[in-house]
Amino acid sequence: MRIQTVFAAVLLLAAVPFVGAAEFKKPAEDAKNPAPTVALNTYQRFEMSPIAMDAPYAGQKGNEVAREYLQGNLDERVGAVLKAWNEKPAGDAPLTLKIEPKMTHVRFISGGKRFFAGGFAGKSWVYVTAKLTDAQTGTVVGEPGFYQQANALGAAWTFGTTDKTMLIRISSMLRAYLQENYDKTVEVPVMVAPEVED
Numbered sequence: 001m002r003i004q005t006v007f008a009a010v011l012l013l014a015a016v017p018f019v020g021a022a023e024f025k026k027p028a029e030d031a032k033n034p035a036p037t038v039a040l041n042t043y044q045r046f047e048m049s050p051i052a053m054d055a056p057y058a059g060q061k062g063n064e065v066a067r068e069y070l071q072g073n074l075d076e077r078v079g080a081v082l083k084a085w086n087e088k089p090a091g092d093a094p095l096t097l098k099i100e101p102k103m104t105h106v107r108f109i110s111g112g113k114r115f116f117a118g119g120f121a122g123k124s125w126v127y128v129t130a131k132l133t134d135a136q137t138g139t140v141v142g143e144p145g146f147y148q149q150a151n152a153l154g155a156a157w158t159f160g161t162t163d164k165t166m167l168i169r170i171s172s173m174l175r176a177y178l179q180e181n182y183d184k185t186v187e188v189p190v191m192v193a194p195e196v197e198d
Contacts, residue, residue: 036142066108
């Protein structure tokens with residue numbers, strides 16, 4: 001009887017809809033972000049805002065956990081790059097680039113749900129944009145978007161590790177976009193993540 005109750009709970013958990021998930025359309029495999037309008041070394045100072053999250057995803061427990069994990073990854077990976085750039089000589093009238101990351105679409109299976117429901121809880125996925133704005137003029141220089149997902153079965157076998165690794169890949173994608181567009185302007189993939197580095 002107890003096993004049947006647990007199984008029923010797992011099926012119910014898997015069936016619970018994630019608000020807003022149906023409205024999101026997964027990007028094409030070969031989709032690319034347009035290059036920014038200027039090379040980022042046009043700027044001497046860089047500011048990154050805390051990551052925001054669009055409604056209706058904000059406030060959902062699993063998604064808030066994802067935001068916390070992603071913020072830590074962005075601070076570690078992107079933050080290190082911006083720190084190095086900000087330490088360069090800036091001159092008398094430095095220009096500032098504002099970077100505003102946002103989770104516009106997300107479905108994140110938290111550790112608790114993954115433990116109890118495993119692969120039945122479904123896959124995690126996230127789409128993050130980053131608006132790059134000239135702080136002096138308000139001109140938007142670029143607004144890339146990045147998509148990653150975690151396979152449901154793989155996440156179950158790793159007890160949610162691949163759900164978290166998905167967020168590491170997203171932060172690495174934003175870092176790569178900024179680095180590759182520092183000295184020149186290039187298109188960068190929406191879905192293909194670089195090798196994850198510390």
